[in-house]
Amino acid sequence: MFRQAKWDEPLIFELSKPGRVGYTLPKPIEDINIEIPEKLRRKSRLDLPELSEPEIVKHYTRLSEMNYGVDSGIYPLGSCTMKYNPKINEEVADHPGVAYIHPYQDERTIQGALRIMWELEQWLKEITGMDRFTLQPAAGANGEFTGVSIIRAYHLDRGETQRDEILVPDSAHGTNPASAAMAGFKVVEIPSNENGTVDLEALESAVSERTAGLMLTNPNTLGIFEDEIVEIAEIIHRAGGLLYYDGANLNAVLGKVRPGDMGFDIVHLNLHKTFSTPHGGGGPGSGPVGVKDFLKDFLPVPLVDYDGEHYYLDYDVPKSIGKVKELYGNFAVIVRALTYLKIMGRESLREASEIAVLNANYLTKKLKGTRGYELPGKELRKHETVFSAEPMKKETGVRALDVAKRLLDFGMHAPTIYFPLIVHEALMIEPTETVSKEELDAYVDVLKGISEEAYSNPEIIKSAPHNTAIRRVDDVLAAKKPIISWRMYRELKEKGEIDY
Numbered sequence: 001m002f003r004q005a006k007w008d009e010p011l012i013f014e015l016s017k018p019g020r021v022g023y024t025l026p027k028p029i030e031d032i033n034i035e036i037p038e039k040l041r042r043k044s045r046l047d048l049p050e051l052s053e054p055e056i057v058k059h060y061t062r063l064s065e066m067n068y069g070v071d072s073g074i075y076p077l078g079s080c081t082m083k084y085n086p087k088i089n090e091e092v093a094d095h096p097g098v099a100y101i102h103p104y105q106d107e108r109t110i111q112g113a114l115r116i117m118w119e120l121e122q123w124l125k126e127i128t129g130m131d132r133f134t135l136q137p138a139a140g141a142n143g144e145f146t147g148v149s150i151i152r153a154y155h156l157d158r159g160e161t162q163r164d165e166i167l168v169p170d171s172a173h174g175t176n177p178a179s180a181a182m183a184g185f186k187v188v189e190i191p192s193n194e195n196g197t198v199d200l201e202a203l204e205s206a207v208s209e210r211t212a213g214l215m216l217t218n219p220n221t222l223g224i225f226e227d228e229i230v231e232i233a234e235i236i237h238r239a240g241g242l243l244y245y246d247g248a249n250l251n252a253v254l255g256k257v258r259p260g261d262m263g264f265d266i267v268h269l270n271l272h273k274t275f276s277t278p279h280g281g282g283g284p285g286s287g288p289v290g291v292k293d294f295l296k297d298f299l300p301v302p303l304v305d306y307d308g309e310h311y312y313l314d315y316d317v318p319k320s321i322g323k324v325k326e327l328y329g330n331f332a333v334i335v336r337a338l339t340y341l342k343i344m345g346r347e348s349l350r351e352a353s354e355i356a357v358l359n360a361n362y363l364t365k366k367l368k369g370t371r372g373y374e375l376p377g378k379e380l381r382k383h384e385t386v387f388s389a390e391p392m393k394k395e396t397g398v399r400a401l402d403v404a405k406r407l408l409d410f411g412m413h414a415p416t417i418y419f420p421l422i423v424h425e426a427l428m429i430e431p432t433e434t435v436s437k438e439e440l441d442a443y444v445d446v447l448k449g450i451s452e453e454a455y456s457n458p459e460i461i462k463s464a465p466h467n468t469a470i471r472r473v474d475d476v477l478a479a480k481k482p483i484i485s486w487r488m489y490r491e492l493k494e495k496g497e498i499d500y
């Protein structure tokens, strides 16, 4: 019988049986110890587990089956763009010419690596309508910090020291206000209107000679396109501020519209979202920042340049904000993104956006009207959709969190929940272009089934998940007493403090 992996799987040391081997090594060279000083020699045997090769393979395969990833099934985590990662990306990133070079090597010996960076920059310029990019930032948030630091440097350079406010809509990703605050700005929140887009009147009254800039996501975190973007850009520029584009989720607009043409001065992209690359669990990512010409002297150093014959590192950036990440950023992610772009090509990128948008809207239409779920804002979505489980919570006590947990019982990843903050009991679903119609249908069927359960047998949802290696965890206990090693787990279990 298939054995589902459990949280308390034995450790590999506990599976060990003396004398079992999973390898054959050549005979040791006689007297190898002769050159090794006595005090450095091992006194006891190395404490390694002893297992056969099939036992090792089964153990780690079982552990890997406790996990869920983009290769397991639908992973519609809104705002995260968890799309399929073509395996050729891994092959290219693993190529010895890419994997075995060192960042301190002489420029002449890493022409290929510099070319990869330079070429990626050309693609990103074309896609966004910006004039110059740095590939240095390690992720989206690092890109934002780089971008707002450039805004700061720009105003200081012009002697406009009073510009100490960054405007951020209330639907923004949490990293936006955090990055602005880290760069020393005061954050001013701009409310959304009933359509779920920026309230122009509120924006008008918020701008002043203290405005340094506005950080905007378009389409915003509700998946709604800010169709008054030209007016928004005018308001900000008239006030002397700069317009910053949070392009973490460019999946909706590739080949359709460009932030540079919408009036944005600075943009960051998340290569680890829109341009494939495995992410989650903290990285590694890449958050390139692009700027219009008038800001290029503020970019981090070094930039990668090409003189028609050689690629080289350019440290001559007069007003540079300095470095934001060591060396050249996460190079392997840069390689994957360029591989993805080259394999897709112009037409397929546009098609990817079209299918991503189609999928989000298909799901919206199919789920809309289901008891307990409500659709806030405009119906037409871009790459992602946000439902509210507020009616379900009011009528049955089942919360968005419970819906998310119950989805796991059906072998499906939960959507993002409780974001954006302006939607109560938010379920933020982003299918991406890489799921099939069948997967979308199955997802909606399960969400509809959960709605029926909520009104007939809410307890089964509130106590979910029931079919996973780890059942419902106590959020408060998990935060107060995080179990971060098997020893802690064993001790708590022996004391009877946990029952799983």
Ligand SMILES: *Cc1c(COP(=O)(O)O)cnc(C)c1O
Binding pocket: 079, 080, 139, 140, 141, 142, 173, 175, 217, 221, 246, 248, 249, 270, 285, 287
């Ligand atoms: C993911 C995301 C970010 C932050 O990107 P990280 O790489 O996680 O730092 C910022 N803004 C939006 C809209 C995002 O979806």
